[in-house]
Amino acid sequence: MKNKEKHNLVIAIPKGFLHDGTYKYLSRGGINFTEQSTTTRELVFYDKKNKIKGLLVRPNDVTVYVEHGSADVGIVGLDLLKEQIPDVVILKDLNFGRCKLVLAVKKNSNYKTVRDLPANSKIATKFTKLANDFIHKKGLSAEIIKLYGSVELAPIVGLSDAIIDLVATGKTLTANDLVSIETILESSAVLIANPVSFKFKRTLINSL
């Protein structure tokens, strides 16, 4: 919240999947950043007319910036929000960036439903909390293997029996001969706010 004299609002904007949707969404609300930062290496950019500052951050880090108050608001996927459970105000569903968190297995495997998974099966995922909640809810005993990317690789090389990962179009799954057997969470972009910012800048934040 430094430089608060200069900027009415600081927005944490995720790189990657939600980036373009976020820009479009903000632009519909009249917020236009002069630098389209995907082409440059700038991480901070401005809408001088509205005195708004944008921070370009990794999707995983949006909640961190907002929770600490370094950004007043941020746009984050519901999947990450449920995985990280930050202390932030969850304002609204922005209805873009739709995707699903699914359990997927190799196409030619014998696992047709969750129940077919063997005892002590291995599940590779980036979402360890959501994965643990899921296996707990289903009464499975499975080992969660934390990966940071290219999760689809794990069943191919025999690292795991299944994966829990995000799917938007399903193309990546198909390309890697994987098939989804259960949807765990339907996700979309969500607007979040720092609780203190929400107290001081409520009108402005509600107008987003």
Added chain:
Amino acid sequence: MKKNYLRNPKGSRDWLPDEVIKQEFVRQSLVKVFELWGYQPIQTPILINHDTLSLGSKKLSDIAFKLIGEHGELLALRADLTTPIARVTAERLQDQKKPLRFYYVGKVFRYHARKTTNERELYQVGIELIGVREGISDLECLGILSDGLKKSGLKSFLILINHSSLWNELFRYFKEIAYELHKALSQKNLILFNSILKKSRLTKPEKEFWEKLIQIKGKTDAIKQLKELNRKIKKLKLKNVISYFEKVLNLFEENVEIDLSFTSDLDYYTGIYFEAVTESLGRSLGSGGRYDQLINKFGFNIPAVGFSLCLEDILLALENQKKEFSKFNPPKLIKASTKNIKSVFKNISRLHKSNKHASLSL
């Protein structure tokens, strides 16, 4: 070869002299205000019986450090000071003339003291006003909080208030659905709040009532909005809580606002509850409220109101606001040998008497 030093356990920290000077400044400015208002210091042990804690608040006992005593009894490190002070009041102070006005400065220990940082050991500073029912005693409490934050040098801060009887009345009138909505709000989840509302069987005006209610925040304008809302659902008895808010806002023209979307973090408040926030820190500086049933749990039915602030957070907010703190005042250094040591000591003691800092040059 660099030696590997043993480190502090996770979440604890050392305070070096220049940091202690700043900490002392914050502590002393607050304590000064408490003492001017007639409050007396009280201390309770850090090591407590776990039962004391769990009797007070489940939320606190969940995040407390637990230990096993010599004979297998469950002990805990205190996770707040309000609960131990409630215990000592019931145990030893029943016959004292009321009200009791106490202030405290002490460390509390919590796993997950807060989500954004790793701290597990924090200083709490606060007051307890014991033995007076709801009324102007609440105003005294808010006045002290406001004075204290001003004296600590915080530039802009807000004290946001709400009252548990607002929610009690909503629970009475709306029943089940009000509990669900309250839960969504306490999770700060407005998506959930709106989806519960949308799916509910409430009438259209009732749904509008809820939507507008949680947006109410501010001073006299906010009261006006609340009155207007109440007119739409007349069976909802909000007259008392509205007049309570009016009394508070009449006295405090700045720094105090009502915020009806705000639910209390702790589970023992029975009247007003509030939190203090400043723009230079992304989390609240402290909170408080009325807890008329807490001391009763320890066997003494007596009302109380109070607040506690996190010293580290006030300090951090001040530093973010670029406050200048006074620096260490180095002593005058005087050379000495075994021959003249006696006269040098006399000299030093003379300087000390006139409050000048002096020490040996070594």
